[in-house]
Amino acid sequence: MALKRILSLALVICATSASSTAYAVQNDFADFKKKYQSKHKEYTDDYTQRYEVYKKELIEKWGVAELSSDTEYVTYSDDKSVKVIANFENDTIEVNIQRDDQQGQITPEEEEVMVRDAIMEALNVAPKAAAKQNVEFAFTPAKNPQTALTLKPKKLAKKVSSKQDTLLKHLGINDGKELKSALTMVEEVPAEKQQAIVVARTEKRLSQQITQVEQFVEREELPLKQKKRAQRKVAELNSQLNELNQRQDILTKKNIKSYKIQLKRDRFNxxxxxxxxxxxxxxxxxxxxxxxxxxxxxxxxxxxxxxxxxxxxxxxxxxxxxxxxxxxxxxxxxxxxxxxxxxxxxxxxxxxxxxxxxxxxxxxxxxxxxxxxxxxxxxxxxxxxxxxxxxxxxxxxxxxxxxxxxxxxxxxxxxxxxxxxxxxxxxxxxxxxxxxxxxxxxxxx
The missing domain is CATH 1.10.530.10 (Lysozyme)
Structure with a gap:
C-alpha cells in the first residue's frame, strides 16, 4: 500500500510538473508572439511613415507621385529631379529631367550624356540593390530612427558590368555597346504631350489598382485584418484618383524634359x-x-x-x-x-x-x-x-x-x-x- 501511495504521489508530481512545463512553454510562446506582432507593427508603421513622406515629396516636386507597379519600375534621383521609368510590358525606358529655368539651352551631346547617366544610375544595379535604394521597396526599417526617412545615396556606375545581374540586363541591355545602341533610339517627348501622358497613365494605373484591390477584398480566405487594410487602401486610391484632376495645372508649370527609348525586344527574349x-x-x-x-x-x-x-x-x-x-x-x-x-x-x-x-x-x-x-x-x-x-x-x-x-x-x-x-x-x-x-x-x- 505504501508503494502504491508513493507511485501515485510520483505520478501526481510528474503530471503537475508536466502541466507546469506546458503552461510555461505556452506562456513563453504567447510572449514571443506578442513581441513578434509588436515588432512587426513597428516595422509596418516605420515603412508606412517613410512611404507617405516620400509620396508627399514627389507630389510637391512633380505634381503627381508616379510609383512602381506590377509592370513598371519607377525610381528617382536623390534630389528627385530625375525620374526613370522602366516599363516591362511596353518595353520602354523613360527619362524625365526637371531643369531650372536659369540652366539655359543644352546641346544634343549634353542631352545624350544626361539621359545615359540617368539610366545608368537608376538601372545599372542589381534588383536586390535597387530594392535597398528605393523607398518603395525598403521594407526593413532603419536602425537609427534619425535616419529612418533617408537612404544611402546611389553611386553612379561607370559601365554595365559583364558579371553583375542588373535591371538593365533584365531589360535586355547586357553591356555598354548595347546601351550605346539603345541610346541611338532616344526620342524627346514634347512637354504638353508628356503632361497628358502622365495624367492619363496615372489615372489608368490608379483605376487598375482599385479594381485589383476590390476584387482581392472579396476573397473568403483573406484574413480579416488584411481585408480591412485592403478596404482602407481602396478608399485611399479613390481619393488619389479624385485629386488627380486638381493637379493637372501643377504639371504644366514644371520645366520637364522627357525622353523615351523603345527597346523593341522580341516577346520570347x-x-x-x-x-x-x-x-x-x-x-x-x-x-x-x-x-x-x-x-x-x-x-x-x-x-x-x-x-x-x-x-x-x-x-x-x-x-x-x-x-x-x-x-x-x-x-x-x-x-x-x-x-x-x-x-x-x-x-x-x-x-x-x-x-x-x-x-x-x-x-x-x-x-x-x-x-x-x-x-x-x-x-x-x-x-x-x-x-x-x-x-x-x-x-x-x-x-x-x-x-x-x-x-x-x-x-x-x-x-x-x-x-x-x-x-x-x-x-x-x-x-x-x-x-x-x-x-x-x-x-x-
Whole structure:
C-alpha cells in the first residue's frame, strides 16, 4: 500500500510538473508572439511613415507621385529631379529631367550624356540593390530612427558590368555597346504631350489598382485584418484618383524634359533569362513550363521589381498572406508569411509561384476529373482565389465541393465559358491572357 501511495504521489508530481512545463512553454510562446506582432507593427508603421513622406515629396516636386507597379519600375534621383521609368510590358525606358529655368539651352551631346547617366544610375544595379535604394521597396526599417526617412545615396556606375545581374540586363541591355545602341533610339517627348501622358497613365494605373484591390477584398480566405487594410487602401486610391484632376495645372508649370527609348525586344527574349529556373521548378512541382511562363508574363511581364497595392510581390506576384502563407504552411511547414524581401528574390519567387500552382492543382482542385478543366480552374484561382472561383459555379454561393461537382458534369469548353462570363472582369481577362500566352510559349520553348 505504501508503494502504491508513493507511485501515485510520483505520478501526481510528474503530471503537475508536466502541466507546469506546458503552461510555461505556452506562456513563453504567447510572449514571443506578442513581441513578434509588436515588432512587426513597428516595422509596418516605420515603412508606412517613410512611404507617405516620400509620396508627399514627389507630389510637391512633380505634381503627381508616379510609383512602381506590377509592370513598371519607377525610381528617382536623390534630389528627385530625375525620374526613370522602366516599363516591362511596353518595353520602354523613360527619362524625365526637371531643369531650372536659369540652366539655359543644352546641346544634343549634353542631352545624350544626361539621359545615359540617368539610366545608368537608376538601372545599372542589381534588383536586390535597387530594392535597398528605393523607398518603395525598403521594407526593413532603419536602425537609427534619425535616419529612418533617408537612404544611402546611389553611386553612379561607370559601365554595365559583364558579371553583375542588373535591371538593365533584365531589360535586355547586357553591356555598354548595347546601351550605346539603345541610346541611338532616344526620342524627346514634347512637354504638353508628356503632361497628358502622365495624367492619363496615372489615372489608368490608379483605376487598375482599385479594381485589383476590390476584387482581392472579396476573397473568403483573406484574413480579416488584411481585408480591412485592403478596404482602407481602396478608399485611399479613390481619393488619389479624385485629386488627380486638381493637379493637372501643377504639371504644366514644371520645366520637364522627357525622353523615351523603345527597346523593341522580341516577346520570347523577355522570358529567356528565366527559362532554366522555370524548367527546374516545373519539374519539381509537376507543372508545365509554358503555364508558369504564361502566368509570369501575365502577372509582371518579367519585371523582377513587380509590386502591387494588394500587396503582391515579384515575378509571379505572390501575396504573402494568401499564396505565400499557403506555400509556407503546406510545403515548408512554416507558420508565418514570407517577407517581401524574400519574394523579390527571383529564384524564390518562381519557386513560391510554382509550388502554389501545384497546391491549386493537387489539393484545392484535385477532385476535378478533367485535366483541362482543372487547368482552367487553377489559372482562374491563381488570380481570384478558390472561394471566388467556387462562387462563379454556385451562382454566388460558397462551397468548393459543390462547385467541383458541377464542374465535373461540364466539358472543358463549358468550364471555360463559366469562368469567362461569371467571374470578375479582371479574372475573365486573366484566363484568356494566360491561355493565349501558354499556347505561345508552348510553340517557342
Amino acid at each position: 523577355k522570358a529567356e533569362k528565366y527559362l532554366s529556373q522555370v524548367a527546374m521548378q516545373a519539374n519539381q512541382w509537376k507543372v508545365d513550363q509554358e503555364v508558369l511562363l504564361a502566368i509570369m508574363e501575365t502577372e509582371s511581364h518579367f519585371n523582377p521589381m513587380a509590386k502591387s497595392h494588394i500587396p503582391a510581390y515579384g515575378l509571379m506576384q505572390i501575396v504573402p498572406s494568401t499564396a505565400g502563407a499557403d506555400v509556407n504552411k503546406k510545403i515548408f511547414s512554416i507558420n508565418k508569411n514570407p517577407t517581401p524581401e524574400l519574394l523579390f528574390n527571383g529564384t524564390k519567387n518562381i519557386e513560391y509561384g510554382s509550388a502554389y500552382f501545384n497546391i491549386l492543382l493537387t489539393r484545392y482542385l484535385k477532385e476535378v476529373e478533367n485535366p483541362t478543366s482543372r487547368m482552367y480552374c487553377a489559372i482562374a484561382a491563381y488570380n481570384t482565389g478558390i472561394g471566388n472561383l467556387a462562387r462563379a459555379f454556385n451562382n454566388g454561393e460558397r462551397g468548393r465541393m459543390k462547385a467541383i461537382n458541377k464542374i465535373n458534369k461540364m466539358t472543358p469548353e463549358q468550364v471555360f465559358e463559366v469562368i469567362k462570363t461569371k467571374t470578375h472582369t479582371e479574372t475573365q481577362r486573366y484566363l484568356i491572357k494566360v491561355v493565349n500566352s501558354t499556347n505561345y510559349f508552348a510553340e517557342h520553348i
